[in-house]
Amino acid sequence: MAEEKKIKVLTGNEACAEGALAAGMRFYAGYPITPSSEVAEVLAEELPRLGGVFIQMEDEIASMGAIIGASLAGTKAMTATSGPGFSLMQENIGFAAMAEVPCVVVNVMRGGPSTGLPTLPAQADVMQARWGTHGDHAIIVLAPFSVAETFDLTVRAFNLSEQYRTPVILLLDEIIGHVNERVTIVDPGSLEIFNRIVPSDPPDQYKPYRHTESGVPPMIAYGEGYRFHVTGLAHDETGFPTNSAAEIGRMLERHHRKVEQARDHIVQVDPFMMEDAEIGIVAYGSTARSARHAVRLARETGKRVGLLRLKTLWPFADEEIRSYIGQVKSWIVPEMNLGQMAHEVEWALAGSAPVTRLNKVNGDPISPPEIYQIIPG
Amino acid sequence: MFNYESYLRLDKFPLIWCSGCGDGIVLKSMIRAIDKLGLSKDDVCMVSGIGCSSRLTGYVDFNTLHTTHGRALTFATGIKMAKPRLHVIVVTGDGDATAIGGNHYIHAARRNIDITVILFNNFIYGMTGGQVSPCTPKGKRASTAPYGNFENAFNISGLAQAAGASFVARATVYNAVQLEKLIQRAIERKGFSLVEVLSPCPTAYGRRNREGTPVDMILQQKETTVSVAAAEKMSAEELEGKIITGVLTDVERPECREEYQKLIDSFRKEG
Amino acid sequence: MSFRYEIRLSGEGGQGLVLAGKILAEAAAVYDDLNATQSQSYGPEARGGASRSEVIISDDEIDYPKAVSIDLLLALTQESCDRYYKDLKKGGILLVDSDAVNRLPEGEFRVISAPIIGLARERVGRALVANIVALGFIAGISGIVSEKSLRSAIEARVPKGTEELNLTAFATGLAEARLLMKN
Numbered sequence: 001m002a003e004e005k006k007i008k009v010l011t012g013n014e015a016c017a018e019g020a021l022a023a024g025m026r027f028y029a030g031y032p033i034t035p036s037s038e039v040a041e042v043l044a045e046e047l048p049r050l051g052g053v054f055i056q057m058e059d060e061i062a063s064m065g066a067i068i069g070a071s072l073a074g075t076k077a078m079t080a081t082s083g084p085g086f087s088l089m090q091e092n093i094g095f096a097a098m099a100e101v102p103c104v105v106v107n108v109m110r111g112g113p114s115t116g117l118p119t120l121p122a123q124a125d126v127m128q129a130r131w132g133t134h135g136d137h138a139i140i141v142l143a144p145f146s147v148a149e150t151f152d153l154t155v156r157a158f159n160l161s162e163q164y165r166t167p168v169i170l171l172l173d174e175i176i177g178h179v180n181e182r183v184t185i186v187d188p189g190s191l192e193i194f195n196r197i198v199p200s201d202p203p204d205q206y207k208p209y210r211h212t213e214s215g216v217p218p219m220i221a222y223g224e225g226y227r228f229h230v231t232g233l234a235h236d237e238t239g240f241p242t243n244s245a246a247e248i249g250r251m252l253e254r255h256h257r258k259v260e261q262a263r264d265h266i267v268q269v270d271p272f273m274m275e276d277a278e279i280g281i282v283a284y285g286s287t288a289r290s291a292r293h294a295v296r297l298a299r300e301t302g303k304r305v306g307l308l309r310l311k312t313l314w315p316f317a318d319e320e321i322r323s324y325i326g327q328v329k330s331w332i333v334p335e336m337n338l339g340q341m342a343h344e345v346e347w348a349l350a351g352s353a354p355v356t357r358l359n360k361v362n363g364d365p366i367s368p369p370e371i372y373q374i375i376p377g
Numbered sequence: 378m379f380n381y382e383s384y385l386r387l388d389k390f391p392l393i394w395c396s397g398c399g400d401g402i403v404l405k406s407m408i409r410a411i412d413k414l415g416l417s418k419d420d421v422c423m424v425s426g427i428g429c430s431s432r433l434t435g436y437v438d439f440n441t442l443h444t445t446h447g448r449a450l451t452f453a454t455g456i457k458m459a460k461p462r463l464h465v466i467v468v469t470g471d472g473d474a475t476a477i478g479g480n481h482y483i484h485a486a487r488r489n490i491d492i493t494v495i496l497f498n499n500f501i502y503g504m505t506g507g508q509v510s511p512c513t514p515k516g517k518r519a520s521t522a523p524y525g526n527f528e529n530a531f532n533i534s535g536l537a538q539a540a541g542a543s544f545v546a547r548a549t550v551y552n553a554v555q556l557e558k559l560i561q562r563a564i565e566r567k568g569f570s571l572v573e574v575l576s577p578c579p580t581a582y583g584r585r586n587r588e589g590t591p592v593d594m595i596l597q598q599k600e601t602t603v604s605v606a607a608a609e610k611m612s613a614e615e616l617e618g619k620i621i622t623g624v625l626t627d628v629e630r631p632e633c634r635e636e637y638q639k640l641i642d643s644f645r646k647e648g
Numbered sequence: 649m650s651f652r653y654e655i656r657l658s659g660e661g662g663q664g665l666v667l668a669g670k671i672l673a674e675a676a677a678v679y680d681d682l683n684a685t686q687s688q689s690y691g692p693e694a695r696g697g698a699s700r701s702e703v704i705i706s707d708d709e710i711d712y713p714k715a716v717s718i719d720l721l722l723a724l725t726q727e728s729c730d731r732y733y734k735d736l737k738k739g740g741i742l743l744v745d746s747d748a749v750n751r752l753p754e755g756e757f758r759v760i761s762a763p764i765i766g767l768a769r770e771r772v773g774r775a776l777v778a779n780i781v782a783l784g785f786i787a788g789i790s791g792i793v794s795e796k797s798l799r800s801a802i803e804a805r806v807p808k809g810t811e812e813l814n815l816t817a818f819a820t821g822l823a824e825a826r827l828l829m830k831n
Binding site: 007008009175178179180181182286289290292293296365367368369 | 669670673674678681683685687688709710711712714716
Binding site: 027070072229 | 386434435438441454457459480644645
């Protein structure tokens with residue numbers, strides 16, 4: 001009995017909540033918004049049972065502030081939202097990046113701009129996830145394509161956030177958020193969980209923003225005998241504001257370095273029938289499911305086509321795409337936006353192979369036949 | 378002679394505050410209040426937003442957090458809910474708390490979460506050069522109200538009272554002894570506690586409105602304020618233009634984090 | 649050769665079609681060890697109280713979780729029948745409520761008309777369980793999910809205290825379907 005697999009049928013939003021709990025998340029603050037509210041609803045029920053905190057805030061700005069506060073107090077924290085709420089969170093996402101506060105922000109993408117299409121899918125927040133807050137900053141963005149993977153990538157989002165002291169954004173889309181699908185629940189004890197590295201120095205020598213080799217400074221919670229300062233202002237190793245150009249440059253470069261030098265660990269792609277592919281499809285989220293089906297259909301007719309599915313959207317999988325230069329003669333990038341990722345693919349390929357865009361922003365998903373039809377040959 | 382030094386990060390001095398600013402008096406009153414209460418510095422978490430007063434968190438030797446404009450209470454809510462054993466004190470200004478942060482302000486008061494708010498009311502945006510704030514009195518001048526403010530001002534304390542705060546008091550830097558006592562009581566009272574401190578800004582507000590020297594501005598606080606006790610005996614006409622100081626509200630009300638703890642405990646008993 | 653079976657449950661809001669879809673998916677995934685997805689439509693598609701729930705069942709990975717070529721369409725209202733019958737695949741099955749749907753479309757599919765809601769109301773005693781009666785029909789007609797698995801999924805998913813009622817509803821639909829299939 002102990003080894004019996006536990007199979008459940010869950011939605012992506014439910015799996016996200018389950019994954020967060022499995023990762024050790026014990027603080028959720030959020031504001032209701034379609035199509036993400038089920039994440040909050042599950043956690044409102046579960047967190048108090050586990051001794052964790054669930055609080056519905058007055059808006060998304062407050063939700064983001066609250067999870068940063070909770071994380072600084074030593075608790076793994078997250079919020080979930082959709083387009084308009086994600087826009088409101090941007091200012092404090094920047095704070096989390098600047099002050100290097102681990103936290104996870106889930107955005108179940110719906111059609112935009114503005115109120116847009118509250119109940120219909122889109123993938124139009126890819127660039128906002130990367131550059132939504134002002135100023136240069138490092139960020140990690142993950143995008144699952146199934147309910148099972150939503151569980152896994154939610155756990156991973158927490159791990160990466162704790163390991164690199166950075167906000168991590170999990171981009172679902174409405175289809176993944178709401179589809180019910182089979183999930184095999186693993187024993188939480190078998191999951192690999194990363195907890196932030198705490199300092200070994202005594203309080204009087206602790207520097208909350210020490211320039212370490214990994215680029216990630218050890219982090220201690222408030223109230224543990226280390227009295228330090230955290231600010232959204234440019235600061236030095238001690239955490240206090242500075243006007244020194246050298247210190248400011250050093251710190252901002254470290255923020256980038258800590259993510260960029262770990263990009264091989266962070267970036268994950270899932271190649272499907274890419275071994276001999278001459279035509280490559282780059283897709284992510286629910287669109288990758290349609291793309292995979294289109295690949296199967298095309299393979300039946302003998303076309304050498306494959307799918308390079310992005311699990312990590314940022315940092316961008318440029319090296320992984322470039323590794324197919326010479327083999328893949330042309331690329332297709334289907335996405336439920338007007339070409340946000342296609343642009344990156346074109347940039348990565350630097351003209352070495354043509355890229356065909358397939359874009360849809362009317363709230364309808366991109367279906368397998370739509371992709372199949374534009375596969376050349 | 379009280380020794381402030383053990384509470385200050387002296388290497389961060391000099392303060393950015395102008396000479397004649399009232400904020401230093403608030404800082405010292407706050408330190409004395411915390412000292413009287415015997416709180417461990419490790420257990421105090423001080424959170425601020427953006428503005429002159431919010432720079433205070435950089436100068437005090439507690440767990441300190443200098444957040445985004447208007448959002449200090451949201452971060453503070455996260456800290457208090459996650460680690461209720463910490464004494465969470467929010468330092469904010471009139472613009473920070475009631476303009477950009479107005480929504481968070483009323484909701485934190487509504488939740489009656491155990492956070493002490495020291496709100497420095499200088500009637501103006503000082504740091505950015507004297508723009509009009511929601512608390513600039515009608516008719517007064519600001520860099521963005523060059524012909525006089527045509528809007529009505531907020532009653533900051535009234536907002537917190539109406540929203541459900543446990544403790545609300547108004548103080549002046551003129552009466553620093555009372556200020557210290559009010560801060561002490563505010564920290565002691567469970568729930569959302571507000572001390573609205575009238576703190577003159579000679580640089581951005583006083584000069585533009587011909588309020589005289591910093592000393593004149595402080596002395597003027599004596600003239601324009603009346604105590605709660607005195608106000609009770611005054612007619613509406615007599616109270617016209619007066620600001621009431623002292624304890625405006627002090628009640629025991631269920632506190633947000635404790636209410637939440639009851640929920641957690643109910644499951645513990647079950648399980 | 650792997651299979652992919654697409655079911656669309658359609659009617660109006662309040663008929664429990666989302667729950668029925670979820671039960672169907674759970675029966676297939678949890679108890680029959682197949683892959684299954686269930687999704688529903690919101691927004692303009694569901695306007696005017698219309699409700700639509702889709703279940704895909706396969707022994708292989710399910711790529712696209714939306715129905716594209718429907719094997720079995722349940723229509724509990726005339727409106728849903730009119731709107732969706734064109735999505736049926738050649739040789740598919742159109743299962744309609746015989747009281748609610750009186751204009752039957754023509755096409756290369758098999759039509760099965762039965763008083764699903766009436767059976768729930770009169771035979772089971774609660775019109776509310778028409779969704780579960782419909783599940784009995786679907787099990788009897790398609791055989792895509794086993795009777796045993798559906799019973800287990802119903803028991804696990806319906807509100808506590810209503811298990812018997814719902815299992816009776818399921819049995820009623822299943823028996824009627826078997827009668828129909830014999831003829």
